[in-house]
Amino acid sequence: MSLEKTHPKEVKQILSKYPPEQKRSAVMPLLYLVQREEGYVNKAAMQDIAQMLDITETEVASIVGFYTLYHDEKAGKYRMQVCTDLPCALRGADEFLNNLCGNLGIKVGETTADGLVTLEGVMCLAACDKAPMFQTQGPDGIKYHENMTVDRTLELIEALKQADREVK
């Protein structure tokens, strides 16, 4: 179903930010809106957005492909994105990520068996003084988790698991 039908208020609010003749500018916020629902952007949603903004589906797909926070494939409910760039690595981020992989029994890029968490390595997140750190990208948006240890991360995953069960 079209976004204009499912989320009329949000779509209107997003479009109001840009000049009426420049509605293509809404493509990024609209993609976030779609992705919030399913964790990725499917082909039908790209067609819908393309139609709404009078651009081609290829143009929408090129945005999804270019920017790392958009995904065209389903993954875990939460993407746990650990920064291992230079300043974080100087504060032990590589060891943190290795130990976390060991504890979860998955490699970077893989998803836990229950489908809850996909572990990813990402580029600098502007939290260099609070490493090791990561962000979670999920249905509730993007959240930062700073000054982390493996133990605290496992506790966070347990809490997400609990919340997930309650929703179901």
Next chain:
Amino acid sequence: MAHVLLRHRDIPDINKLDVYKKNGGIDAFKKSVTKMQPNEVTDVVKNSGLRGRGGAGFPTGMKWSFIDNKNWPHYVVANADESEPGTFKDREIMESNPFQFLEGLAIASYAVGATAAYVYLRGEFWQVAAFLDEKIAEMEKAGYLGDNLFGTEYSLKIFTHLGAGAYICGEETALLESIEGKRGQPRVRPPFPPSFGLYGKPTIINNVETFTNVPPIITNGADWYKSMGTADSAGVKLFSLSGRVRRPGNYELPFGKTFRELIYECGGGVQEGRPVKAIMPAGASSSLIVVDDKVLDTPMDYATVRTLGADLGSASVIVIDDTVSVDWIINKTIHFFKHESCGKCTPCREGNYWMQTITHRIHSGEGKQEVVDLLLYVAKQMQGICLCALGEFATMAVVTGIERFPQDFKKVVKA
């Protein structure tokens, strides 16, 4: 001394509008709109010596004076893309002292006649954007944003726009493409944004920290601002200190303090009391400085840091101790730039691919000395021919790393 930018460290609740107002907030914007002509505002900023805090250090008032008054409407855009490894200052400003930043953005908008301004935040700042949206709504409700401000004909709206994970969008023309709903790839310049910017209209783009300097400059005057810092670099600067120091974080200092003061007095020195081996003063895109006592006692301003063969840039000081090998460092920085190259121009796209491949070989002990020479050759071929600064940035640590720390590469190459 009280903070000029990180005022929340002196006044904890300054992120509440009434507290900000009680402490002189909004006075500068009101004074600008009701008592000053737009060009007078620009002149004060010009005379203050304020230079852009995003890294390039271009004189802010001069940039504003370049706006093309024959082509309308005008836009002002705040660059809150903050993606340079080692930089985390704009986030603290927006999270903790948001109104001073927004007021600075509003004053700039008035100065160049813009009635709409955008804050372009990196997508990872999703929570910060939601917070800024609340603060913008509070300002609208209080009558500090919207139509006919302070009973004049001037009107202004501020909008946030989220990127989605692309370092290149910190380059100002890539940022504009991104707001326009396109892939974030830099434009060929000239024309520059003050004549051809957002939607092809005259646009002024400044960094978050730059805007945050503007309200106190309008309130206290250009001479007050110039009384801080050095002749070359007026005022105060946020230094993002990271790496192997005991107390990493943001520190607000006048220009002209030394690396020693930053690292030892602010940062508490190096972990385990080890010596500083190298400094990258401008994040991952920085040249590597070989550190000795003379370097530690060098004043940090734009001109003086240049005498060390590096740029101060956004003042994201990464401290490296003697346990770290430079081949490991460039392996990290090249991994970053290879991932972030936008692919538009050939030297950056191909050069980063090859630099990464060769660096991997060296770092994993599979390369001979001639491979190190090849890496240097590839990096130097990229210099001066890329479409934007990203390609240039990628080569800085590689070239200075190999030239200034040859012993680190001798240790890892095969005989």
